[in-house]
Amino acid sequence: MAKSRSIRNKVSKKDYEVRVPELREQLIHLQVQLKNAPFPVLLVVAGVESTGKGDAINTINGWLDPRGVEVFAFHPPTDEESARPYMWRYWRCLPPRGRLGIYTGSWYTEALREASAKNADPAKFKHALQRIEHFESLLVADGALIVKCWLHLSQEAQHKKLTKLESNSRTAWRVTAQDWEAHQNYDQHETLGKTLRKATNRTGASWTLIDSENERGRNVAITETLLEAFAHHHKQHRAPPPAGRPTEITPLRPEGITKLEALPLDKNISASEYVKKRDRWLGELNQLVRQAAKKERSIVFVFEGWDAAGKGGAIRRLTNAIEARNCRVIPVAKPTDEEKAHHYLWRFWRHLPQAGRVTIYDRSWYGRVLVERIEGFAREEEWRRAYEELNDFEHQLSENGVIVLKFWLHISKEEQLRRFQHRMETEYKRHKINDEDWRNREQWSEYETSVGDMLILTNKSYAPWYLVPAEDKRYARLQVLKLACRRIAAALQKG
Amino acid sequence: MAKSRSIRNKVSKKDYEVRVPELREQLIHLQVQLKNAPFPVLLVVAGVESTGKGDAINTINGWLDPRGVEVFAFHPPTDEESARPYMWRYWRCLPPRGRLGIYTGSWYTEALREASAKNADPAKFKHALQRIEHFESLLVADGALIVKCWLHLSQEAQHKKLTKLESNSRTAWRVTAQDWEAHQNYDQHETLGKTLRKATNRTGASWTLIDSENERGRNVAITETLLEAFAHHHKQHRAPPPAGRPTEITPLRPEGITKLEALPLDKNISASEYVKKRDRWLGELNQLVRQAAKKERSIVFVFEGWDAAGKGGAIRRLTNAIEARNCRVIPVAKPTDEEKAHHYLWRFWRHLPQAGRVTIYDRSWYGRVLVERIEGFAREEEWRRAYEELNDFEHQLSENGVIVLKFWLHISKEEQLRRFQHRMETEYKRHKINDEDWRNREQWSEYETSVGDMLILTNKSYAPWYLVPAEDKRYARLQVLKLACRRIAAALQKG
Numbered sequence: 001m002a003k004s005r006s007i008r009n010k011v012s013k014k015d016y017e018v019r020v021p022e023l024r025e026q027l028i029h030l031q032v033q034l035k036n037a038p039f040p041v042l043l044v045v046a047g048v049e050s051t052g053k054g055d056a057i058n059t060i061n062g063w064l065d066p067r068g069v070e071v072f073a074f075h076p077p078t079d080e081e082s083a084r085p086y087m088w089r090y091w092r093c094l095p096p097r098g099r100l101g102i103y104t105g106s107w108y109t110e111a112l113r114e115a116s117a118k119n120a121d122p123a124k125f126k127h128a129l130q131r132i133e134h135f136e137s138l139l140v141a142d143g144a145l146i147v148k149c150w151l152h153l154s155q156e157a158q159h160k161k162l163t164k165l166e167s168n169s170r171t172a173w174r175v176t177a178q179d180w181e182a183h184q185n186y187d188q189h190e191t192l193g194k195t196l197r198k199a200t201n202r203t204g205a206s207w208t209l210i211d212s213e214n215e216r217g218r219n220v221a222i223t224e225t226l227l228e229a230f231a232h233h234h235k236q237h238r239a240p241p242p243a244g245r246p247t248e249i250t251p252l253r254p255e256g257i258t259k260l261e262a263l264p265l266d267k268n269i270s271a272s273e274y275v276k277k278r279d280r281w282l283g284e285l286n287q288l289v290r291q292a293a294k295k296e297r298s299i300v301f302v303f304e305g306w307d308a309a310g311k312g313g314a315i316r317r318l319t320n321a322i323e324a325r326n327c328r329v330i331p332v333a334k335p336t337d338e339e340k341a342h343h344y345l346w347r348f349w350r351h352l353p354q355a356g357r358v359t360i361y362d363r364s365w366y367g368r369v370l371v372e373r374i375e376g377f378a379r380e381e382e383w384r385r386a387y388e389e390l391n392d393f394e395h396q397l398s399e400n401g402v403i404v405l406k407f408w409l410h411i412s413k414e415e416q417l418r419r420f421q422h423r424m425e426t427e428y429k430r431h432k433i434n435d436e437d438w439r440n441r442e443q444w445s446e447y448e449t450s451v452g453d454m455l456i457l458t459n460k461s462y463a464p465w466y467l468v469p470a471e472d473k474r475y476a477r478l479q480v481l482k483l484a485c486r487r488i489a490a491a492l493q494k495g
Numbered sequence: 496m497a498k499s500r501s502i503r504n505k506v507s508k509k510d511y512e513v514r515v516p517e518l519r520e521q522l523i524h525l526q527v528q529l530k531n532a533p534f535p536v537l538l539v540v541a542g543v544e545s546t547g548k549g550d551a552i553n554t555i556n557g558w559l560d561p562r563g564v565e566v567f568a569f570h571p572p573t574d575e576e577s578a579r580p581y582m583w584r585y586w587r588c589l590p591p592r593g594r595l596g597i598y599t600g601s602w603y604t605e606a607l608r609e610a611s612a613k614n615a616d617p618a619k620f621k622h623a624l625q626r627i628e629h630f631e632s633l634l635v636a637d638g639a640l641i642v643k644c645w646l647h648l649s650q651e652a653q654h655k656k657l658t659k660l661e662s663n664s665r666t667a668w669r670v671t672a673q674d675w676e677a678h679q680n681y682d683q684h685e686t687l688g689k690t691l692r693k694a695t696n697r698t699g700a701s702w703t704l705i706d707s708e709n710e711r712g713r714n715v716a717i718t719e720t721l722l723e724a725f726a727h728h729h730k731q732h733r734a735p736p737p738a739g740r741p742t743e744i745t746p747l748r749p750e751g752i753t754k755l756e757a758l759p760l761d762k763n764i765s766a767s768e769y770v771k772k773r774d775r776w777l778g779e780l781n782q783l784v785r786q787a788a789k790k791e792r793s794i795v796f797v798f799e800g801w802d803a804a805g806k807g808g809a810i811r812r813l814t815n816a817i818e819a820r821n822c823r824v825i826p827v828a829k830p831t832d833e834e835k836a837h838h839y840l841w842r843f844w845r846h847l848p849q850a851g852r853v854t855i856y857d858r859s860w861y862g863r864v865l866v867e868r869i870e871g872f873a874r875e876e877e878w879r880r881a882y883e884e885l886n887d888f889e890h891q892l893s894e895n896g897v898i899v900l901k902f903w904l905h906i907s908k909e910e911q912l913r914r915f916q917h918r919m920e921t922e923y924k925r926h927k928i929n930d931e932d933w934r935n936r937e938q939w940s941e942y943e944t945s946v947g948d949m950l951i952l953t954n955k956s957y958a959p960w961y962l963v964p965a966e967d968k969r970y971a972r973l974q975v976l977k978l979a980c981r982r983i984a985a986a987l988q989k990g
Binding site for chain 1: 599814823
């Protein structure tokens with residue numbers, strides 16, 4: 001746990017005139033260094049009302065080269081934002097590595113606004129802070145630097161400031177009824193601020209308390225805090241060397257492989273029975289998806305499985321039951337360069353469905369603990385902490401009413417070979433197989449271990465894994481339909 | 496002008512069972528070929544109400560490999576969409592090259608809905624169709640294939656269909672009051688459809704009229720139309736060879752260079768006078784921007800100019816006058832790989848500001864007719880047609896109430912050399928200069944010609960170019976502030 005600092009300094013006009021050109025030069029230097037740094041910087045300026053957050057940001061923004069900065073403000077959520085999990089709007093506004101984002105009205109503003117409302121529920125505030133803490137810790141673990149300044153003003157100074165603004169006809173518009181109300185409830189806001197800072201103070205994202213009475217002193221203090229934190233962070237966070245492929249994949253949870261191996265692969269179903277049952281389940285699924293949409297519940301399907309296990313076929317059967325206009329299939333391949341410049345979860349956040357829609361992921365965020373672990377694209381500490389991160393991601397979806405279903409389609413190594421060969425021999429299926437598939441096949445046991453760990457470590461009641469024996473394609477497709485119907489029906493009954 | 500085709504075919508159940516597997520195989524083959532094709536495919540299924548657009552798309556979508564397709568539907572505009580130019584929501588939903596987008600409820604739905612309302616203005620419909628025609632022709636010129644099917648149903652068949660749907664308790668919900676209303680006004684809808692098809696029929700985006708009474712026939716006809724159009728297009732649209740740098744840049748409009756050369760570069764202003772005037776204009780600009788925001792008018796600033804002409808400095812002075820939270824500076828550098836996979840204007844559409852915000856582009860879409868023309872990144876027919884495309888883009892902004900200001904900052908070749916040398920000598924400015932700047936400098940006269948053409952061909956009343964002598968930085972910054980104030984004030988007075 002980091003210690004939060006407190007700065008109270010008065011800067012004279014004369015000193016300011018000397019200091020500002022120095023600070024500007026240092027800021028430009030920061031931006032030049034940041035350009036090639038392997039992390040983004042977030043500068044959060046928070047504090048209760050009327051502490052001059054906007055003025056401070058305008059000033060400091062003016063000192064920076066505008067080409068490497070973006071200032072984010074949050075207005076009331078748009079309807080596109082309201083239709084998605086709480087943190088979506090903040091994920092939308094994250095700077096990529098090498099850039100600086102300045103936040104006036106960050107995730108803290110909304111939390112504070114809610115908490116200071118009449119009859120606010122303290123448990124809700126606590127929950128909001130936990131969510132923020134998690135969000136920031138995720139970014140910090142990924143290397144981000146979050147510099148957080150809390151602007152403070154004594155009640156007396158606040159009164160002076162509001163009165164002064166009101167007395168000038170050119171600034172009077174800036175004082176709102178809300179400001180005076182916040183002033184009346186000064187103590188309550190102070191307490192909320194303290195609670196908030198205590199709950200969200202951590203190394204890499206620690207709070208600096210800055211007295212805002214002297215505006216020059218405030219501007220200097222924020223800038224110095226940013227410069228200092230950056231210098232420290234920049235020294236410590238060089239781009240780590242690529243991990244390289246690990247020599248061995250050892251199971252974290254050996255019971256995972258056991259579970260996989262226990263799957264009965266001899267299940268099958270006749271063609272005629274398949275058609276009969278399929279149509280029944282398709283009809284049912286169609287109804288359920290429609291009901292879910294009516295209740296504004298989204299559905300997220302995740303498909304993972306061995307190459308050639310039949311993910312595509314199963315997905316196609318699913319989409320047959322769903323109105324095309326409400327359904328989106330997202331094949332997850334290599335990230336684009338924009339995606340690579342962000343946290344690995346960013347690419348999944350950006351495509352989250354609006355409430356009431358269905359999204360089907362053909363491969364997913366689980367690549368982090370499968371291919372990235374095995375090929376060494378993620379370092380050990382990265383994929384190790386990913387289980388928790390993925391759980392939390394799905395938990396946030398589920399909190400927002402999203403029904404999450406995850407399928408692992410399982411086949412034997414022999415069946416895979418048969419299917420690969422069949423694909424090679426069939427003209428219009430040949431495009432479905434490439435060298436990478438053969439390479440992956442050579443690492444069957446490494447995948448087995450990683451899949452086993454994944455199935456145990458990310459199997460949650462809010463986002464369970466369904467293991468589907470897929471040696472018989474018809475059986476697998478039917479299972480997917482049936483399990484989907486059951487889970488959606490249960491979720492709709494509960495919620 | 497392409498001829499629209501008309502298909503009316505009845506397919507028996509037995510024939511259908513034979514035909515569908517064939518079509519599916521051909522569709523998969525199409526998708527495999529498309530994957531590496533240098534163009535996107537858009538399948539638009541339109542038609543009046545109750546012709547089974549949704550059913551047809553669901554069926555055909557089910558025949559495709561869901562991994563390479565996306566189905567787009569348009570619900571009533573979200574508030575993020577309403578706050579931007581009309582076509583923004585469609586630009587958001589364009590498939591990249593190598594992918595297929597299927598549109599149920601496309602840009603045609605909204606145009607038809609508006610036109611069939613009571614007291615609809617025929618001029619507005621005409622305008623909407625022109626806008627659509629322009630949008631499609633832009634994509635087609637860029638190589639896109641747009642396959643458009645208009646589903647037709649006789650009034651009698653429509654009646655039969657609605658009655659049948661209503662009589663079944665499982666499908667009755669699909670018939671709305673709107674459907675019956677459309678049925679009552681069958682003739683009006685027919686006429687609108689005819690007008691629409693006539694106005695938007697072109698090679699690469701032609702209409703096929705398909706009778707929808709026999710559903711099997713309809714599904715087959717749409718698929719065959721798509722397959723046929725694709726086969727034809729695929730043969731003709733191989734990736735063109737890169738253009739290569741042109742041997743010579745000849746002016747299209749020689750008066751452009753004359754205009755540039757006529758700029759008086761000896762203008763300057765003393766430091767003390769500068770400060771006085773600057774503060775006056777900054778104050779005025781601040782007020783004007785605030786007024787614009789109140790009226791939900793966005794402002795778009797475009798900065799172009801020689802390397803080292805002082806774009807960054809001028810932008811920074813501007814941002815000093817604007818609330819950081821309402822202002823965004825977008826430096827335009829190389830496109831990302833996602834951007835490269837789309838039409839060159841896509842990257843600018845995607846970042847368009849919401850109503851009431853200020854966006855400052857540091858370099859812009861004019862790269863198409865400057866660097867891309869000179870370096871041969873765009874082929875001659877591409878940069879030649881770009882002038883019109885850019886004019887139309889800005890016209891759409893202006894139609895939406897956006898105030899567009901474009902600045903060309905002009906310096907002499909000698910002054911540029913002085914500034915380059917100064918940058919090399921100054922520690923914290925060295926990052927601002929690189930080999931590319933020196934290379935660009937060698938092509939001074941090629942740029943001069945291209946800039947001249949741009950200034951003449953894209954100087955419109957709704958988006959005028961301001962030529963700013965920038966040999967003296969203070970003079971240039973002041974000019975920018977002054978011109979910005981005048982234009983914004985004038986625009987607010989008019990609108």
